[in-house]
Amino acid sequence: MSVSSGIAHGAAYVLSSVDETLVVRRSVDATEVDAELARFDVALAAAEKELLALGEDVALRIGTSEGDIFAAQALVVRDHSLHRQVVSAVQQNRVNVEAAVADVIEKFVRAFDQVSDPHLRERAADIRDIGRRILAALAKDDESSVLEIPEGSILVADELLPSATARFELSRVHALVTDRGGKFSHTSILARSSRIPAVSGIREAPLKIKTGDHLIVDGVSGVVFVNPDESIRGEYERLEAELSGYRAGLQKGLDLPSVTLDGTAVPLLANASKVSDTEAACLYRADGIGLYRTEFAFSIRGAFPSEDEQYQLLKRAAERIHPRKIVLRLLDVGGDKQLSYFPLPPTRNPSLAQRGIRLLLKHPDVLKGQLRAFLRVSAEHPVSVLLPVVGGIEEVRATRAVLAQAMAELGAEGKAFNPNVPLGAMIEVPSAAVLTAVLAKELDFFSLGTNDLVQYVLAADRENDSVGDYYQPLHPAVLRVIHFVADAARDAGRPLTICGEMAGDPAYTELLLGLGLRQFSVAPGEMLEVKNAIRAATLADAEALATAALAKGSTSEIEELLEQRRLARR
Ligand code: PEP
Ligand code: MG
Numbered sequence: 001m002s003v004s005s006g007i008a009h010g011a012a013y014v015l016s017s018v019d020e021t022l023v024v025r026r027s028v029d030a031t032e033v034d035a036e037l038a039r040f041d042v043a044l045a046a047a048e049k050e051l052l053a054l055g056e057d058v059a060l061r062i063g064t065s066e067g068d069i070f071a072a073q074a075l076v077v078r079d080h081s082l083h084r085q086v087v088s089a090v091q092q093n094r095v096n097v098e099a100a101v102a103d104v105i106e107k108f109v110r111a112f113d114q115v116s117d118p119h120l121r122e123r124a125a126d127i128r129d130i131g132r133r134i135l136a137a138l139a140k141d142d143e144s145s146v147l148e149i150p151e152g153s154i155l156v157a158d159e160l161l162p163s164a165t166a167r168f169e170l171s172r173v174h175a176l177v178t179d180r181g182g183k184f185s186h187t188s189i190l191a192r193s194s195r196i197p198a199v200s201g202i203r204e205a206p207l208k209i210k211t212g213d214h215l216i217v218d219g220v221s222g223v224v225f226v227n228p229d230e231s232i233r234g235e236y237e238r239l240e241a242e243l244s245g246y247r248a249g250l251q252k253g254l255d256l257p258s259v260t261l262d263g264t265a266v267p268l269l270a271n272a273s274k275v276s277d278t279e280a281a282c283l284y285r286a287d288g289i290g291l292y293r294t295e296f297a298f299s300i301r302g303a304f305p306s307e308d309e310q311y312q313l314l315k316r317a318a319e320r321i322h323p324r325k326i327v328l329r330l331l332d333v334g335g336d337k338q339l340s341y342f343p344l345p346p347t348r349n350p351s352l353a354q355r356g357i358r359l360l361l362k363h364p365d366v367l368k369g370q371l372r373a374f375l376r377v378s379a380e381h382p383v384s385v386l387l388p389v390v391g392g393i394e395e396v397r398a399t400r401a402v403l404a405q406a407m408a409e410l411g412a413e414g415k416a417f418n419p420n421v422p423l424g425a426m427i428e429v430p431s432a433a434v435l436t437a438v439l440a441k442e443l444d445f446f447s448l449g450t451n452d453l454v455q456y457v458l459a460a461d462r463e464n465d466s467v468g469d470y471y472q473p474l475h476p477a478v479l480r481v482i483h484f485v486a487d488a489a490r491d492a493g494r495p496l497t498i499c500g501e502m503a504g505d506p507a508y509t510e511l512l513l514g515l516g517l518r519q520f521s522v523a524p525g526e527m528l529e530v531k532n533a534i535r536a537a538t539l540a541d542a543e544a545l546a547t548a549a550l551a552k553g554s555t556s557e558i559e560e561l562l563e564q565r566r567l568a569r570r
Helices: 030-061 064-077 080-093 097-114 118-141 186-193 230-255 275-283 295-299 307-321 356-362 364-378 393-412 430-434 436-440 450-458 465-470 476-492 506-514 524-535 539-550 555-569
Strands: 002-004 007-014 016-018 021-023 153-157 173-178 214-218 223-226 268-272 288-293 325-329 383-387 423-427 445-448 496-498 520-522
Touching: 002 186, 007 173, 007 230, 021 097, 030 064, 030 080, 030 097, 030 118, 064 118, 080 097, 097 118, 153 214, 173 214, 186 524, 214 230, 230 524, 268 275, 268 524, 275 288, 275 307, 275 524, 288 307, 288 520, 295 307, 307 325, 307 364, 325 364, 356 364, 356 393, 364 383, 364 393, 383 393, 393 423, 393 436, 423 430, 430 436, 430 450, 430 476, 436 445, 436 476, 445 476, 450 476, 476 496, 476 539, 476 555, 496 520, 506 524, 506 539, 506 555, 520 524, 539 555
Parallel strands: 007 153, 153 173, 268 288, 268 520, 288 325, 325 383, 383 423, 423 445, 445 496
Antiparallel strands: 007 214, 016 021, 214 223
16 A cells, blocks of 8 residues: 555665564674673663662652553563564574564564463563663664665555654665554655655565565555566666656745735744754745644653653754744654553443543643743744644643743743643544534634544544545545635634645645635645645635535546546646
């Protein structure tokens, strides 16, 4: 399945992993075994120490029973059987200690996954966590375990979670090939924003593909060729040349305004999740940062970033995009986005459980710390605050109460902030969409998060390949909800930006304009193509297209309509 468009070729670089922690697998010779085992002992001691400290921190911030989880994990780190099995894997299989840890953890996890007792099954997650922590400790002690990926490689892995991608320079990688990870998973979003072709759903990719194999990754049709013959190579060389010519043509549009053919300005903002994304946003002449996802800074750390760390990072992002605005979204964890140090109650249905603002309101200190960091940045930069996964007005009011406390504290400490910082909500839960007019009375702006909206309107998990066919952004129900929200926001005089992945697909731009959207926030790498589509549209035609689409009763009819429109324009 294609998760990020584009074509690339190059040598495969295969990684093993314990969840998001990727390790290079290499053979060691007899003389290296002792040194590897010594590194293992140092890492175990460091992991144990870290877990005990984390247990104390979490007990303070979240609760004693949550803190105990880490104390229990510290005991497992000292477990003899884990130690014995890793030692024997290094000695007998002659692999580096990272690969041995990954193998042993995988074996433990499989054993736990198979038991029928649900409580024991949940231990599998703990074991993974422990594995990640030991690997992180090994990474710290050994410079060589930082992933030195050769320039131009094609990364092959089971799954690449966002925090894993922080361990190497994504810009050195020419494409990604994974076994797991849906089109709307966060790594796919990252790949698209970095313009890296990516294909997922290649079963057992790390076992079937070897480091050094020549790969062609066709991120347009979702196919990967392993050591292809000359005729396939020739075909793709031609296509790559055509695509780069097209992109060079688009670059010429860099300084052209984002305005429809009939003269309506359509601000084009960028989505970002790390400071360097603001650099790309500037390069592509973004009108601001329409969505800054703060999860990334949390996910690459082993413990809560302090208020000051958050402030420093966000200040750098805001400075880079200044004087344009930056919309900072409060932490959206829960659902598909987990943090190892923020234990959530076990649930069968994470997307329908505690996540986003619901979770933050359960942990007001975490919420207040983040709001304080945002407010401090607002002293010097045009910051707006965005609430994730809002379901109704109560969550808005409860957040405002914490915001007021944060302001009072900062005031008392003599720290500057903008007392009128705009507050907005993601419209991504159907109840919030229905209540747009009600929410508008107490909020300053909205952001339409179609990634979640589609999953909740259609009851189709965005991360689950097996219901991928039901996840249909062009479903008639989705289009009606978008149209409804756009009308309601306009009637209430509240700006609405669309920031879900639909916004970044130029095939949808005209339709979205017709449905009433007038501001888009997309990955920097998608800006030029979307701008091109905006500049080729007139509102009259867009509205006629949207009216025709809204009259259709099925996704396939709407797809057919868009296809006819595309052919007619050509
Ligand atoms: C969305 O849901 O559309 C969105 C932009 O948020 P995220 O993808 O981070 O959940
Ligand atoms: Mg969302």
